[in-house]
Amino acid sequence: MHSLRRSLTSYLLALLVVTLAVVGIVIDQVTGRSLEARQTASRALIEAQFVDRCRDERLRMDDELLQEARKLGREFHKEYVPRFQKDFARFNLTRALIAYGPGQPLLTSVFLANPALYFGHLREFFSRLPIDEGLLRSVEDPEKTADYYQIFSASGRASWRSESLLGDSLPFMSVEDWSFNESELIPSKEPVRRVVMRVSLNNPPSLRSRLRPGGPGGLAAGLPGVGLNLGGAGGPGLGGVGPGGPGPGSRGPSSGVPGGLGGGRPGSGPMGPGPRPSGFGPLGARPAVPQIVDENLVVFVQCARPIEPLLARLEAYEQERDSENDTVAGQIREERRQLRASLLVIGLVTFLGIAVGGPLLVSLGLRPLRDLSQAVSQVSEKDFKLPHDGAGLPLELRAIHERLTQTLGMLRRAFAREKQAVADISHELRTPIASLQATFDVALRKPRTPEQYRTTLEECRLINKQLGQLVERIMTLASLDSGNDQVDTILVDASEIAASCAAVIRPLAISHGLELNVDVESPLELETDPDKLREVLMNLLHNAIEYNRPSGLVEMRGWREADSIHFEIRDTGIGMTPEIRERIFERFFRADLSRHATGVHAGLGLAIVQEYVDRLHGTIAVESEVGQGSCFRIVFPAPHDAEPAGSASTDRVETLAARS
Amino acid sequence: MRLLLVEDHQPLVRALRQGLEEEGFAVDVAMDGDEADVKCRTTSYDVIILDVMLPKMDGLTLLKSWRQSGIATHVIMLTARGTTKDKIAGLDTGADDYLTKPFELDELLARVRALVRRGHQVKDPVLRCRDLEMDTAARTVKRAGQLIHLTPREYALLEFLAYHQGKVVTRSMIWEHLYDEYDENTSNVVDVYIRYLRNKIDKGFETPLIMTRWGEGYMLRGEDG
Numbered sequence: 001m002h003s004l005r006r007s008l009t010s011y012l013l014a015l016l017v018v019t020l021a022v023v024g025i026v027i028d029q030v031t032g033r034s035l036e037a038r039q040t041a042s043r044a045l046i047e048a049q050f051v052d053r054c055r056d057e058r059l060r061m062d063d064e065l066l067q068e069a070r071k072l073g074r075e076f077h078k079e080y081v082p083r084f085q086k087d088f089a090r091f092n093l094t095r096a097l098i099a100y101g102p103g104q105p106l107l108t109s110v111f112l113a114n115p116a117l118y119f120g121h122l123r124e125f126f127s128r129l130p131i132d133e134g135l136l137r138s139v140e141d142p143e144k145t146a147d148y149y150q151i152f153s154a155s156g157r158a159s160w161r162s163e164s165l166l167g168d169s170l171p172f173m174s175v176e177d178w179s180f181n182e183s184e185l186i187p188s189k190e191p192v193r194r195v196v197m198r199v200s201l202n203n204p205p206s207l208r209s210r211l212r213p214g215g216p217g218g219l220a221a222g223l224p225g226v227g228l229n230l231g232g233a234g235g236p237g238l239g240g241v242g243p244g245g246p247g248p249g250s251r252g253p254s255s256g257v258p259g260g261l262g263g264g265r266p267g268s269g270p271m272g273p274g275p276r277p278s279g280f281g282p283l284g285a286r287p288a289v290p291q292i293v294d295e296n297l298v299v300f301v302q303c304a305r306p307i308e309p310l311l312a313r314l315e316a317y318e319q320e321r322d323s324e325n326d327t328v329a330g331q332i333r334e335e336r337r338q339l340r341a342s343l344l345v346i347g348l349v350t351f352l353g354i355a356v357g358g359p360l361l362v363s364l365g366l367r368p369l370r371d372l373s374q375a376v377s378q379v380s381e382k383d384f385k386l387p388h389d390g391a392g393l394p395l396e397l398r399a400i401h402e403r404l405t406q407t408l409g410m411l412r413r414a415f416a417r418e419k420q421a422v423a424d425i426s427h428e429l430r431t432p433i434a435s436l437q438a439t440f441d442v443a444l445r446k447p448r449t450p451e452q453y454r455t456t457l458e459e460c461r462l463i464n465k466q467l468g469q470l471v472e473r474i475m476t477l478a479s480l481d482s483g484n485d486q487v488d489t490i491l492v493d494a495s496e497i498a499a500s501c502a503a504v505i506r507p508l509a510i511s512h513g514l515e516l517n518v519d520v521e522s523p524l525e526l527e528t529d530p531d532k533l534r535e536v537l538m539n540l541l542h543n544a545i546e547y548n549r550p551s552g553l554v555e556m557r558g559w560r561e562a563d564s565i566h567f568e569i570r571d572t573g574i575g576m577t578p579e580i581r582e583r584i585f586e587r588f589f590r591a592d593l594s595r596h597a598t599g600v601h602a603g604l605g606l607a608i609v610q611e612y613v614d615r616l617h618g619t620i621a622v623e624s625e626v627g628q629g630s631c632f633r634i635v636f637p638a639p640h641d642a643e644p645a646g647s648a649s650t651d652r653v654e655t656l657a658a659r660s
Numbered sequence: 661m662r663l664l665l666v667e668d669h670q671p672l673v674r675a676l677r678q679g680l681e682e683e684g685f686a687v688d689v690a691m692d693g694d695e696a697d698v699k700c701r702t703t704s705y706d707v708i709i710l711d712v713m714l715p716k717m718d719g720l721t722l723l724k725s726w727r728q729s730g731i732a733t734h735v736i737m738l739t740a741r742g743t744t745k746d747k748i749a750g751l752d753t754g755a756d757d758y759l760t761k762p763f764e765l766d767e768l769l770a771r772v773r774a775l776v777r778r779g780h781q782v783k784d785p786v787l788r789c790r791d792l793e794m795d796t797a798a799r800t801v802k803r804a805g806q807l808i809h810l811t812p813r814e815y816a817l818l819e820f821l822a823y824h825q826g827k828v829v830t831r832s833m834i835w836e837h838l839y840d841e842y843d844e845n846t847s848n849v850v851d852v853y854i855r856y857l858r859n860k861i862d863k864g865f866e867t868p869l870i871m872t873r874w875g876e877g878y879m880l881r882g883e884d885g
Contacts, residue, residue, distance in 0.1 A: 423741065423743070426740065426742075427713065427739075427740035427741055428740070429740075430740035430742075430760075430761045430762055431669050431672065431713075431740050431761060432669070432671070433761070433762045434669075434672055434738075434740070434761030434762035434763065435669055435671040435672035435675060436671075436762070437761075437762040437763065437764065437765075438672055438675035438676050438679060438762075438763075438765055439671060439674075439675040441675070441679060441764055441765030441766065442675050442676075442678050442679040442682070442765060445679065445682065445765070446682070459671055459674065459675070462671060463671045
């Protein structure tokens, strides 16, 4: 046994759970994705920041290194060149004899036949260059003890090292202009970042020009894994732009260097590739230095800085970055967790809410049903009324209410009919009994003559007969109802039955002053129960006579039409209104509330007629007009193998005629 | 006393008519509502016995129309419908009494007699007039203690006079109340029965009770007449 309320509630809750679950999952997924996107963005941002920081660090270091290198170069130039010049003049003297390149002294061109000799001289010369330790003391900055300085001669054999190197030295490297790279101290193998700058003894390096990216061995090579393209078109065209090169950074008066190899000033835009400067830029307000023409007279200034701190810093940055990422990730996770917790709480609260409120709502919704069912249970057996007026019933229940009311109405009417029937029956039976009673009472009141007694007895007999007929009818109906009455159908000639009925009824018709017409096809074969058919015809004929007018007409016709047999009994009587006509076959229904004087029909006659006709597989209908008369029509199905009255069936028909 | 019996069941009508007449009532019969209506309005009856189920117009409707018209004749309803509802309906429509079928004749007679008394505002079933005693229930007549035997007609006449004692009743009144529709009206018959009655009631007694009022009718001498 389950209750509607419980099942509805459980459906509701199940649906709710499913919905909550689905919604929860969807929200979780959507938010999760959004959180992930946020996390990705954060990571990207942090990464970018980190990259920027690293780059900035490196750039700064490189910038400083370069500046230091330049400074050192200039100092060297300032200090050393004059001293060198003396020596070099002496050298050049010797070199005057050997020429090199166009426009050179005659003697130098002789050198071309023997470059090895020339270069050997140069090497030797330079290897004998004394680089005074004290020379560059002024360069040393006690604050910058981290930086290592070393200046190499062109051959690399002679060098000056700064104090900070502490006995280590940087590996030799020759460059075209300047170059950054990473290296190790010898022999300590300390990793350093260094800049190697070629300083020509002709021109001092300029301090002013900016650090230009893109040079071979420049910035881009040093930074880990970052494909930066700062400044755009850094290519071979700009590769040669050194610190002394052109550009937006360099200002100052044009170089005092004369044309030719001194390096013209290419007047180009910020990135414009100009002709490769062969030398260095101007020095500003410096006094002009006697030119050292030979380009091979260079030194390589190296400025290095241990890279470990930088790496340490970068690593710190990396760790910072990682920890930031972790923090972000942690935040995201936390948010996610909170969201999930909220969803769960909401889900639970909703569920509980509905679990509590759901049954109430369902009850509320089911109340009309409950009311209706209560009303139904209260239907009294007395008056079959449904104590519910159907107002405010939801659509679904209205149909039930209607049908119930209808059915109850039918029941009520049926019961009322039955009650009425019982009352009618009792009434019908009481009258003859009262007559008997009165007759007996009168007869026994005082001594009577035999004649009088005889009369009395005869009267009683008559009354009793009536009573008997009435009881018969009632019993017929009862037996028909209970299905006990057997209908035995045989093939008969209905015209014979009709004829006998007419014969019996004729005297009655005449006594009423009526004319009786009989027009029945003969023979008229029919598969039927002869007694019942007789009863039907007699009943209808009786009615036709009773409800007729003086000097009226009663007509009985019977004929065969295709597959059916028709009977018609017509009268010119008082007729019936449509309302009466509708109910004429009802049990105990009387056209008016009284009964006719000549007989006790109790309204059962036509009811019995209807039942019989039904049993005989026929139909009965009535047409009537008030004041004109009525016509009862019965239709039976014709027998299948109907044959005209021949010898075979005559015997049976005759027997029947004898019976009637 | 004259009664109107309204009933459509023949055997019952026959039995009742005989029973009532043997009790000295004059009985008119109507077999349907229309006939009853006509008769009721043209004749004044002492009591009307009315069956509820009638052809052409049912008894209740008939009664209602009578009462509306002011016809005050006592009515006793006969019916096979015995439910309380029906009784109430009948009485409330204006019936004075209600009897369900089947009934015993004696009961009907007693109730009719009661209605007759009521009609004359007499409570005591024993009518007294000086030394005359009429037990209307037992239908016995005594004068000065002596039992007098009367024929039904004589009894009816005496009863009528007794109910109207001290008042003059005309011949036609007597006629109307003692003879039914089928009797031939000869003015003589009243005189003849008066004579019969006098013979039995007054002869041999001191005070003549039956008085003649010339030009008017007859009277039973009252207490102070």
